[in-house]
Amino acid sequence: MNEYILLMHQDAVHTEAACDPQQWEQYLGQLRSSGQFDGGSSMAPGLRLRKNQVDQPSASDLGGFIRVRAVSLESAKQFLVGNPVYEAGGTVEIRELPRS
Incomplete structure (x- = not known):
């Protein structure tokens, strides 16, 4: 089983939802x-x-993360169902966390 992180962006069309x-x-x-x-x-x-650079504010587009386990990236997409950001028209990025 692989590990994935879902990154929720703060760009939902329906912010309240x-x-x-x-x-x-x-x-x-x-x-x-x-x-x-x-x-x-x-x-x-x-x-x-x-x-050697001046500190900068972090990008404000990420609002949270969720870690899940799935057999593949394709099967990790099942965790989008019901995600409030995704369901409200926002972006949820899925990334595999490779074992090192």
């Missing part, structure tokens, strides 16, 4: 019951750091 606590509670319950959920969190703004 994307941030609705009840929808998130229902979605996270669905993920927990799958047995393939490994946690996640919302994300606050931060800093982008580069050696």
